Amino acid sequence: MAKYDLTPRIAPNLDRHLVFPLLEFLQERQLYKDDEILKAKIELLSKTNMVDYAMDIHKNLYQTEDVPQDMVDRRVEVVARLKSLEELAAPLISFLQNPSLIIELRSDKQYNLQMLHDRYQIGPEQIEALYQYAKFQFECGNYSGAADFLYQYGTLCTNNERSLSAFWGKLAAEILMQNWDVALEELNRLREIIDAKNFSSPLNQLQCRIWLMHWSLFIFFNHDSGRSGIIDLFLYDRYLNAIQTNAPHLLRYLATALIINKKRRPQLKELIKVIQQEQYSYKDPITEFLQCLFVNYDFDGAQQKLRECEDVILNDPFLGKRVEEGNFSTVPLRDEFFENARLFIFETYCRIHQCIDIGMLAEKLNMNYDEAERWIVNLVRNAKLDAKIDSKSGTVVMEPNHLNVYEQIIESTKALSIRTYKYANLVLESAQSPAA
Numbered sequence: 372m373a374k375y376d377l378t379p380r381i382a383p384n385l386d387r388h389l390v391f392p393l394l395e396f397l398q399e400r401q402l403y404k405d406d407e408i409l410k411a412k413i414e415l416l417s418k419t420n421m422v423d424y425a426m427d428i429h430k431n432l433y434q435t436e437d438v439p440q441d442m443v444d445r446r447v448e449v450v451a452r453l454k455s456l457e458e459l460a461a462p463l464i465s466f467l468q469n470p471s472l473i474i475e476l477r478s479d480k481q482y483n484l485q486m487l488h489d490r491y492q493i494g495p496e497q498i499e500a501l502y503q504y505a506k507f508q509f510e511c512g513n514y515s516g517a518a519d520f521l522y523q524y525g526t527l528c529t530n531n532e533r534s535l536s537a538f539w540g541k542l543a544a545e546i547l548m549q550n551w552d553v554a555l556e557e558l559n560r561l562r563e564i565i566d567a568k569n570f571s572s573p574l575n576q577l578q579c580r581i582w583l584m585h586w587s588l589f590i591f592f593n594h595d596s597g598r599s600g601i602i603d604l605f606l607y608d609r610y611l612n613a614i615q616t617n618a619p620h621l622l623r624y625l626a627t628a629l630i631i632n633k634k635r636r637p638q639l640k641e642l643i644k645v646i647q648q649e650q651y652s653y654k655d656p657i658t659e660f661l662q663c664l665f666v667n668y669d670f671d672g673a674q675q676k677l678r679e680c681e682d683v684i685l686n687d688p689f690l691g692k693r694v695e696e697g698n699f700s701t702v703p704l705r706d707e708f709f710e711n712a713r714l715f716i717f718e719t720y721c722r723i724h725q726c727i728d729i730g731m732l733a734e735k736l737n738m739n740y741d742e743a744e745r746w747i748v749n750l751v752r753n754a755k756l757d758a759k760i761d762s763k764s765g766t767v768v769m770e771p772n773h774l775n776v777y778e779q780i781i782e783s784t785k786a787l788s789i790r791t792y793k794y795a796n797l798v799l800e801s802a803q804s805p806a807a
Contacts, residue, residue: 373402375655375683380620384585386543387415388509392589396688406432420453420510422446449511456507459500463493467523480529487527498527502537509540518544535564542586551594558587562604580613584621591628592689592704601628602635606642615645619653622646623683626657627690630715631707639665656680660712664719674735677712684708713738717750721758727767729760740765 378397382390391412398408409432416425422445426438457464466472466487475490476483487493505520521541528534538561545554562583570576587604591597604610605625614621622645629639643665646658654662656679663672684690684705693700713736720727720735733743744760747767751758759768 376402376686377620377623378688380618381585381588384582384618386539386586387418388512388514388547389543389586389589390415392547393688396691400686400691402686419512420449420507421512422449424512453507453511456500456504460497460504462491463487463497463501464504464520466491466493476526480527483527484529498524502528502533505537506540509544514544514547518548531568535568538564539582546586546589549593551590554590555594555596555600558583558590566609577613577616580610581618584610584613584618588624588689592624592692598628598632599635601625602632602638606638611645615649619649622649622653623655623657623687624689626661627684627704627708630657630661630711631704633711656683664715668719668723670716670720670735673716674737677709677716677737680708680712681705713746714750717747721767721769725769727769729765729767732767 376397378390378393382393385393394408394412394415397403398405409428412428413425413432416422416428422442426442426446429438429442430436475486484495484498501520502524505517505524508520509517518541521537521544525534525537525541528537538557542554542557542561545557565576565579565583568576570579584605587601591601591604594600601624605614605621605628614625622642625642626646629635629642639661643661646654646662647666650658650662656676660673660676660680663669663676685702690704690708691702692704693702716735717732720732729744729747730740732747733740736743736746738746744762748760751760751767760766761768
């Protein structure tokens with residue numbers, strides 16, 4: 372199943388600290404040899420200040436209590452640098468941690484800088500030291516402290532590039548602490564900055580959008596509103612163009628979100644067009660399932676791809692999240708995916724055939740006969756389908772489906788409204804960009 376592992380494509384678009392949760396998942400699923408994962412972790416840690424963690428992994432990998440001298444020297448260097456930065460930033464940190472003093476800050480950054488300089492002799496050197504100290508704390512794995520200091524730095528920083536860097540750091544820290552509500556707020560704030568900012572090159576803006584979508588996977592597949600959020604972001608014209616330009620593998624996550632989100636089904640057509648366009652640059656069982664079913668009407672192919680989808684989901688760090696319930700371990704997203712995928716097969720098959728053999732349908736749904744019959748009975752009852760089940764002949768008979776003109780008009784109006792909203796935003800952005 373390593374051939375469907377997207378970690379090699381995703382990791383280059385993440386901060387190295389965000390790669391650790393992916394490696395932990397791969398190690399748990401045993402997709403690669405244990406020593407390969409441990410070596411990858413050490414390689415990542417060599418570029419951070421998490422020296423103690425690197426030492427522990429080295430001991431585990433080589434079954435020894437001894438560690439290389441360069442790790443020992445690196446630890447001494449990290450401790451000394453941390454102490455030095457702490458001393459430089461101490462006056463500003465002391466001010467920011469004093470509730471009676473911090474109320475003197477206003478929304479006007481220039482006023483804040485002048486006030487700090489005049490009253491407390493805190494200048495650009497201490498503010499720069501705060502940024503470096505926050506960044507160093509992040510590299511040491513102290514994400515909570517880093518998030519606080521980066522937020523405070525953002526209230527004082529007047530350099531747009533440095534401020535953007537602080538926003539990225541704050542977002543990464545919140546993700547790593549699994550503060551999903553705060554992380555979603557930071558994601559939306561960063562998106563606004565990226566979309567409004569005048570970049571020196573369009574390629575830089577494109578790269579920022581690609582980074583943002585990769586980082587968003589952690590949030591969208593953990594936050595309660597994430598399944599709609601990922602569709603809103605990934606299907607937005609400029610972000611969808613970024614996916615097609617440089618990150619077609621993200622179609623896996625967009626496809627999964629649309630399959631399990633019944634309310635967003637009208638937007639499935641747009642995705643299927645993109646899947647067709649990008650099939651030569653990227654495909655996996657999830658995207659191929661949609662293509663088999665809605666483009667080729669190949670039910671046997673869809674059935675085969677649906678079987679393969681289970682392995683893809685279970686071995687994906689974002690889709691295969693396990694939930695422990697007592698003595699049982701479940702993957703909620705897998706269950707939702709299969710329920711909705713079977714519904715897609717059933718509905719599509721019913722549009723083509725008026726009389727359906729339950730046995731044949733059971734085979735296409737990857738179920739036994741009794742399971743399929745119960746599933747169809749519940750579906751007909753709950754979805755209020757115009758269908759009758761003949762238990763003697765083992766068939767489902769679909770009633771003629773007369774199209775409701777009013778429903779067609781409502782759906783068309785909804786789609787038109789969405790497109791109008793997108794184009795209005797594009798016009799506003801174009802009008803505002805010269806003045807930005």
